[in-house]
Amino acid sequence: MSVLFGIVRPAGRMERPGDENTRCFRKSREIEAESDSTWKGEGRKRAEMRKILSLFPCLLLLGFPPQGPGRADSRPLVRVKGVQPGATLLLEGGLRIRLLGLEFPSPEWAKKALEPLVGREFRWQEEEVDVDRPKLRRGLLFRKKAEDSVNAELLEQGLAWFRLRSGRDKAFPSLRMALFRARGAKKGIWNKVPMARGNPPFFRGGVLGLYYKESRLDYHKQLRRIRDIGADWALLLLTVFVPKVDSSRIVKDPNRTVQDARLKETIRYAKGLGLKVALMPIVLIKESDNDEDWRGTLRPKDPIRFWLDYDKQLCHYADVARESGVELLFIGSELCSLEEKYPKAWPRIIANLRGRYGGWLSYSVNWDHYDVPRFWGLLDCVGLTAYFELTENKKASLQELVEGWKKVRKELEGVSKALERPVFLTELGYPSQEGANTAPWNYLLAKDKPDPEEQARCFEAFAKVMKDAKFLQGAFIFDFFEEGGSEDTTYALWGKRAWWVVRDLFRDWAKQR
Template identity: 30%
Template sequence: MAAVLLAVPGCSPADMDASGHGGSRAARPGSGTPTMRGFALPSWYRTDYDSPAAPRYLRDIRATGARWVTFTPTWYQNRVTDTALHTTEETASDASLRRIVGRAHAAGLKVMIKPHVDLPGDADRAGIRPRDRAAWFAAYRRFITHYARLAADTRTEQFSVGTELAGVSGDTGAWRKVIEAVRDHYDGPLTYAANYDEYQHIHFWKDLDLIGIDAYWPLSDRPTSDSARLSRAWVPIGKRLAAYSARQSRRILFTEAGYVSQRGTTTAPYSWTVSTHPANAEQAAAYRALLDSFEGRAWWAGVCWWMWDDWPGSGETPARLAYTPHGKPAEEVLRREWAH
């Protein structure tokens, strides 16, 4: 889940081609942050990260060519107006999080910890608007610095200070205090995971090392498995992102991107329930289009795909319809694209 007029670290305005992409496709890392090829492995229960499936999941993620994995410990608040955050049985235990970071490192994967705040049921965290913002931010600083210390202790390579909190992300001064508090405990690169319709309203990017975007842009007005058509849809988005990266002097990381294997996923990538009809070809085309559009661009810091397999017994969406590409054509797209 970061001015001089500089297009991107290592990329001048002249390097941008007509599509808004870097003229050279050679990766030129900026700000000391490696390009991410990763997967999110979220937890939905206290002991998920201690599941017997965990070592296999990490090996399978690594086998796609991924080099990163993101873990998402989650705290909750009961109502959008509340000022208190708390753990539940759905919060990964600290001990399990420490252990899975160690397992990921042993498997050859770098780690990002991306703590989430959620609401009960299907309520959107973007709707959080606490009645007492000062009290909420004080609680939030306690929450996020808890994980910043854990990230430092486990030598986690990257950390997100927040995810999709559009209802409060306009409080720039409060977020700068959050970031300062995190940096008191953690020395690695920092980002914030803004929703695709939120990132332009964030005014603290230059306090961070990377711009993070959860990249769920609709790419089509109807279901399609035409990857060339989807790539064309990315062109104007890419132009805007390249220009935004230049203005902020920060690379852009897709902190999340993903597509369910359901008919119509390219029309609403953020939806878990577009339809009940499997569409592996549409999911694979969407994977291919995103990588074709952004891999190697100097201003692009990579992607963390949402998501790998659900934990055994915990998935509400059948695997054949879910975000996971595991065992589907989209996984083969990754294996080909990330083989080099």
């Protein structure tokens, strides 16, 4: 395997120098092209033929106009009059514009990038009207005889982060290529950004949900327990919210979303313990009308608004991750209903995160939905939750659980072979309840029947079957937030036999790798 700007691809044929940026771009374009044709039930050849035929009326009406350098440029000439707050350019005539695909880290960076444009003439190509500010236009500026846009020039010089608000922009390829060149050369703002190199490592980790409602409370004890069990990774899980399952706005709850200051302090403390850090923002429903609704069934009424909000939240946490030295960032978790329905949104989201963050990227797919996402090739590693139903017996023996995990192993190995990549488990956990193996995802299964021994047996079965699995890239144990203890019915391991089972597994993994 080899990695190009954080995108893993299988080793294969010899490739010419300079092909790397093209291949990075081509992968996402292949996904978008497939979505344009096959996603609607059409064969690719049929779709291509229809596109070709659709051009004939246009060609006849236009009389086959001359192509190439001799063709007149219809884009209007504009002169930049000044730079206004918010990285906005004021043109002569009063039009206010922003450069498509660019986001500046500070007013100082915006001034440095944009002031040299004042007083000069450019060709203006409008691409979109700002959704939130209808009088503001976004587009591309071109020097009079240049093919590349000023937008691409500024990105390649490392003067701005990359962020597109729409996946339909024709400028996507050229801007992203400019981004890759800046990242690779560590120009400008990329000079001090920590960059992931090589394949992601093997994960021995613990999941810590940042659930405290009081910001004064810290997570030091939980992080020390993650370290003491033998983990070398801490996965910090934080929550943002949609009011209803069909809501289009994503908001932070002041009582349930961890504050940035506490998040950054938690990351610093974890790294001070010698732990690498993964960050996973997840979307929860604040008020559900029934037991069937969860983040895997989201159906926003206004998809455009939803994806703008989702992109905004992820870009914010990508900034936190970059500034805090987080090694792995998740682009989402278990968004089953959105993975298939919006295939064009995901490549744009991933590109926007690559445009401001240099660490590894992954996604946590639901344990029964891993074959759906079409964007695995754009990510660095394949993650899935592991709430597999092992048996139908609430009193299952260790041997029965082993047989259950053998079936799961065969299934996961098939996934790994199909993707030609290893997989890792983002959440591996069992509540300490009777029958937990029958529905590990159900923490309300038997809250009045604590059974820490069943929890321990489930982990023992996993260790026996999966300890030497070559296709497995590790696991994050869920969850280290709760206190634990013999009467506890949560996923916590502390004070239970499962703690020692997992510690022994992590020690064995550490010796093997």
